[in-house]
Amino acid sequence: MVFLIHTLVLQGTKGTRKANRMADATQMLKGILDGCILAIIGEGEIYGYELTQKLREYGFQSFSEGTIYPLLLRMQKEGLVTSTLRASTAGPKRKYYALSRAGEREVEAFKKRWSEVKQSVEKVLHEGGV
């Protein structure tokens, strides 16, 4: 999956429509990142720092960690995730995120969308002889 994202980003660096391609790739990566964040939250309650570590463990290396917070804020506003402040022994209170029912439905919808996209891309790459 990460390879595919990198390929999409790299493909956009050539040709006269470079800027458009890059924008498309970024947009696609954004949607994928949203889905992956929700899926990780779905594994169990998690706080921001932990979430970024998990994303890195899964192979997302090329993102700035701070950018996940506006995404989490938006997801919270959209009712996809809920948050609870809890005390921590290592520092100030941490905000733990959990999936709401709407979030669970969104993860399922993302899995379905991703499966369709993955199938189509694989067909193009393999059956198309690329």
Added chain:
Amino acid sequence: MKGEYKVLSQQSHQFLLELRLYLVQRGKKDQDINSIVEELETHLLQAEQNGDDVKEIIGKSRKHHMQHISKELPFDTKGMITFLPAVVLLLIAYMSFPAALLGHFSLSHNLLIFGSLLVILSLALFTFAFFKGVIKSSLWFITLTFLSQIVTTSLWVAFYIWLRHQPDSTYFVATPLQNVGIVIGCIIIFIASALYSKSWISIIIPFVISIIPITEAVLPARLNKDPLMVISLLLLVVVGAYLLFYMLKKKEKHE
């Protein structure tokens, strides 16, 4: 035990300050800004405790990273609708305060037209210097605000001198009681603005713009008539104030 926590590094602290100002400048909601900054503060603190590279969190280009966060947050239209009239009220208070403080509040066409332009110009200059300086570094911040201070102070002195030589276009002169009322009203506006913006700026600005008429009133008539002397004294006050500010900042940094 809050006292046992590790304190954020200067680099992270500076980034959070820049981010907050950047988002305020782009009209984002206070609530959203607080939420993002608080989360990032906790994140940076933990990352530093774990020995992570802060650049991985804030991005290699801080400005690009701030733009990225800004794009994700909606523009606060409702906030701007209440914010703009409040700014206009603050501008009027800035213009009225020095004269009312000396008991000479009056309204003239010259003051209203050219004074308003000067207030807007001064604020624009200060805002530009403040945001541009703070995004770059502490030294830039001090240099730019210092330069804008010199330019605006000189402009105000020039304006008052020019105004004195213009034909009188006054159409309202406040009574002593009205002057007191205006001063109280202005102070309330400045305090409300300082509380709302959580900064001392709206207290410092009226203090700075009041220096000119107060100095004129206090100075002996012989010196008062010499514009060069007035400007020199004002610059001396401004330089002194900035040196004090710089030393306090430095002391704070060491602590």
